[in-house]
Amino acid sequence: MEILLFGIAKDIVGQSEIRISSDDAALHSVQELKDFMVRKFPEFGKLSSFAVAVNSEYAQDDVPLNRNDEIAIIPPVSGG
Amino acid sequence: MNPNRYTRQTILKGFGSEGQQKLADAKVLVIGAGGLGVPVLTYLNAMGVGKIGIVDNDTVSITNLHRQVLYGQGDVGQSKVVAALEKLKGQNSDTELVVYHTFLEVKNALEIIQAYDIVVDASDNFPTRYLVNDACVMLQKPFVYGALHGYEGQVSVFNHAGGPTYRCLFPRMPKENEVPNCNEHGVLGIIPGIIGNLQALETIKVITGIGEVLSGKLLIFDGLQQSFRKIKFKLQPKSLQIQKLQDYYEWNDPCEIIPTVEADAIQKLLAEEAQIVDVRTDEEYENYHLPNSIHIPLNDLVANEGSIDFSRPVYLLCQSGKRSEMALRQLREKHPESSLFSILGGLNQYLAACS
Numbered sequence: 001m002e003i004l005l006f007g008i009a010k011d012i013v014g015q016s017e018i019r020i021s022s023d024d025a026a027l028h029s030v031q032e033l034k035d036f037m038v039r040k041f042p043e044f045g046k047l048s049s050f051a052v053a054v055n056s057e058y059a060q061d062d063v064p065l066n067r068n069d070e071i072a073i074i075p076p077v078s079g080g
Numbered sequence: 081m082n083p084n085r086y087t088r089q090t091i092l093k094g095f096g097s098e099g100q101q102k103l104a105d106a107k108v109l110v111i112g113a114g115g116l117g118v119p120v121l122t123y124l125n126a127m128g129v130g131k132i133g134i135v136d137n138d139t140v141s142i143t144n145l146h147r148q149v150l151y152g153q154g155d156v157g158q159s160k161v162v163a164a165l166e167k168l169k170g171q172n173s174d175t176e177l178v179v180y181h182t183f184l185e186v187k188n189a190l191e192i193i194q195a196y197d198i199v200v201d202a203s204d205n206f207p208t209r210y211l212v213n214d215a216c217v218m219l220q221k222p223f224v225y226g227a228l229h230g231y232e233g234q235v236s237v238f239n240h241a242g243g244p245t246y247r248c249l250f251p252r253m254p255k256e257n258e259v260p261n262c263n264e265h266g267v268l269g270i271i272p273g274i275i276g277n278l279q280a281l282e283t284i285k286v287i288t289g290i291g292e293v294l295s296g297k298l299l300i301f302d303g304l305q306q307s308f309r310k311i312k313f314k315l316q317p318k319s320l321q322i323q324k325l326q327d328y329y330e331w332n333d334p335c336e337i338i339p340t341v342e343a344d345a346i347q348k349l350l351a352e353e354a355q356i357v358d359v360r361t362d363e364e365y366e367n368y369h370l371p372n373s374i375h376i377p378l379n380d381l382v383a384n385e386g387s388i389d390f391s392r393p394v395y396l397l398c399q400s401g402k403r404s405e406m407a408l409r410q411l412r413e414k415h416p417e418s419s420l421f422s423i424l425g426g427l428n429q430y431l432a433a434c435s
Contacts (some may be wrong), residue, residue: 006232007230040387057313
């Protein structure tokens with residue numbers, strides 16, 4: 001599973017994408033992915049709202065995930 | 081008006097004199113005349129939008145010039161709306177330009193916005209963005225969103241023809257300190273130029289009806305990869321249920337009292353050898369700092385507050401006065417008896433006054 005990171009999420013992780021194999025974690029839903037990110041990168045816990053897209057489509061927490069999905073984590077950005 | 085002025089776009093198939101007439105009849109409000117607002121204003125004005133309103137209450141700072149290319153060195157210290165008005169008038173005297181020398185606030189948002197057809201959110205902070213969203217939803221105005229983070233930017237058109245809104249993507253405003261702004265995080269000068277120009281293009285499309293408006297899609301631009309990615313999202317009907325604006329959008333109650341001193345007082349503080357605590361980042365501090373100031377970046381403030389003498393007054397300093405205010409709140413919680421002040425307008429204000 002490929003996870004693309006934008007905005008502050010990229011800064012927290014330190015790279016613009018990460019790969020998660022099913023050996024690392026079995027993630028079945030967007031909510032599980034969010035929990036995984038907070039466990040792996042505790043600073044994610046500070047982000048109260050970020051959008052998740054699955055295969056370029058905005059996904060609510062209950063959306064199921066598949067092994068080959070492309071995930072994007074999109075926090076809000078404010079600069080101007 | 082010289083009839084030839086817009087020929088290069090009126091000869092375009094699909095645009096024509098009809099498109100031009102629609103621009104001439106349009107009323108666009110641009111909120112913020114900074115990094116995003118400058119390209120938006122420059123192109124809407126050049127292309128013949130009939131009426132443009134500009135909302136901003138900031139002054140031009142030397143640290144703006146690398147990205148806010150409408151302003152020159154001679155404008156430093158001058159009000160942005162005044163400087164912008166002069167430049168835009170020179171660029172196109174046919175445009176009806178209206179300036180609002182204020183920030184968009186709960187008390188003025190609905191009144192200002194209702195006079196326009198389309199709003200461009202070119203602001204630089206979450207409270208204003210959520211205020212723009214809520215006011216536009218209430219007044220049923222489409223708004224063209226653009227925002228930046230470092231080398232990245234986002235663009236979308238919200239509340240357009242029954243389409244989704246900002247709160248459909250990000251339902252709640254992030255908490256203070258959760259996501260940094262350009263002042264803290266930095267921004268490459270060209271990035272707001274690119275994002276602002278994309279906003280201007282979407283504005284033109286909304287007005288004239290050409291092409292496919294970026295509604296229900298969030299465009300994410302990554303300048304380092306030179307990549308564009310579109311994310312589709314849907315209307316969440318509850319985001320439309322906004323009956324009235326919130327009492328306030330700022331993170332903190334605006335009635336809360338933050339003790340401050342004017343930046344003009346810095347000279348005097350230096351002469352008195354007052355205790356000035358600079359809460360900017362290491363890089364900012366290395367680039368420039370006041371003599372004898374104590375340096376503790378905001379992120380490390382509470383952990384490293386041991387180097388502050390709370391028996392003496394503490395003058396908190398940053399670049400623009402925002403982080404020093406946050407620092408004051410953090411320190412006040414632990415040291416309610418201490419004498420804490422935030423320096424208004426920060427180094428920007430001080431340096432503008434010195435130059």
